[in-house]
Amino acid sequence: MEWCVSMPKIELHAHLNGSIRDSTLLELAGGLGEKGVIVFSDVEHVIRKSDRTLHEVFKLFDLIHVITTDHKTVTRITKEVVEDFASENVVYLELRTTPKKNDSIGMSKRSYMEAVLEGLRAITVVDVDFVPRSIDVSSPVTTMNMDTFSGTARKKIYVRLLLSIDRRESTEAALETVKLALEMRDLGVVGIDLSGNPIVGQWDTFFPALEFAKEQGLQITLHCGEVPNKKEIQSMLGFLPHRIGHACCFEEEEWRKLKSSEIPVEICLTSNIRTETISSIDIHHFG
Numbered sequence: 001m002e003w004c005v006s007m008p009k010i011e012l013h014a015h016l017n018g019s020i021r022d023s024t025l026l027e028l029a030g031g032l033g034e035k036g037v038i039v040f041s042d043v044e045h046v047i048r049k050s051d052r053t054l055h056e057v058f059k060l061f062d063l064i065h066v067i068t069t070d071h072k073t074v075t076r077i078t079k080e081v082v083e084d085f086a087s088e089n090v091v092y093l094e095l096r097t098t099p100k101k102n103d104s105i106g107m108s109k110r111s112y113m114e115a116v117l118e119g120l121r122a123i124t125v126v127d128v129d130f131v132p133r134s135i136d137v138s139s140p141v142t143t144m145n146m147d148t149f150s151g152t153a154r155k156k157i158y159v160r161l162l163l164s165i166d167r168r169e170s171t172e173a174a175l176e177t178v179k180l181a182l183e184m185r186d187l188g189v190v191g192i193d194l195s196g197n198p199i200v201g202q203w204d205t206f207f208p209a210l211e212f213a214k215e216q217g218l219q220i221t222l223h224c225g226e227v228p229n230k231k232e233i234q235s236m237l238g239f240l241p242h243r244i245g246h247a248c249c250f251e252e253e254e255w256r257k258l259k260s261s262e263i264p265v266e267i268c269l270t271s272n273i274r275t276e277t278i279s280s281i282d283i284h285h286f287g
């Protein structure tokens with residue numbers, strides 16, 4: 001395990017609210033419990049449980065969103081999540097999150113993303129490169145920086161952002177997310193992800209926004225085939241996304257299409273086994 005932690009890594013499939021420290025979630029839930037917003041004893045065991053079915057995962061996300069969706073907390077979890085990936089020697093991280101709107105607390109999709117950026121700026125334990133710069137041949141990509149005061153090497157992590165569209169959203173809301181991604185390109189946003197409970201919503205709903213994103217040069221990744229849905233899988237592959245996530249329920253025909261279209265797959269081994277999407281590692285498509 002040690003060699004795995006020490007090896008420099010690239011993480012391409014990390015959901016912000018899926019990567020929060022349990023200790024932070026418990027602390028925040030405790031605070032909301034004290035304010036009477038939630039009953040802490042009802043949620044504590046839900047947070048502590050490590051393996052959950054896919055159905056339970058999405059119920060947990062609803063709870064997490066209640067706990068984390070205010071600007072200050074979004075900033076805190078972003079900072080912690082990136083620090084945690086850096087401590088495991090991730091050197092390039094694509095962090096995805098669903099911009100959220102909540103009028104009652106003055107949160108817009110943009111202000112949610114600004115809180116994320118604030119979290120990136122607040123990191124001090126590691127150097128963070130999150131604003132893409134034009135490639136300068138005189139400054140090669142590095143994963144260590146020299147600390148001029150102490151003379152010691154400091155870790156560096158490159159962070160890029162993907163804005164997620166949740167399958168519960170409308171065509172208009174998805175379009176708003178794509179427009180926001182375009183506005184935030186200079187701030188490290190590189191693409192769009194379609195995610196959320198795979199048994200909710202229709203893929204067609206998101207097609208106009210994703211087509212627009214593609215035309216505008218944003219990279220697109222789709223959660224595809226996390227549950228069996230042949231029609232949707234085939235239509236998603238026909239869209240030719242730049243990447244897909246999961247690909248658990250593919251049949252021979254879809255694997256052929258995937259290979260001929262040269263679409264890379266973000267394999268989510270741990271998630272698929274823990275959520276029981278794939279019953280055993282021996283039959284996982286990674287092998």
Ligand SMILES: CNc1ncnc2c1ncn2[C@@H]1O[C@H](COP(=O)(O)O)[C@@H](O)[C@H]1O
Pocket residue numbers: 015016017018057061062096097098099164166167195196197198223226271275
């Ligand atoms: C387990 N497999 C999965 N399949 C599909 N979507 C998933 C997911 N895991 C996470 N998400 C998506 O990411 C959101 C949480 O992070 P953010 O609030 O965006 O930061 C979830 O609400 C869901 O939409």
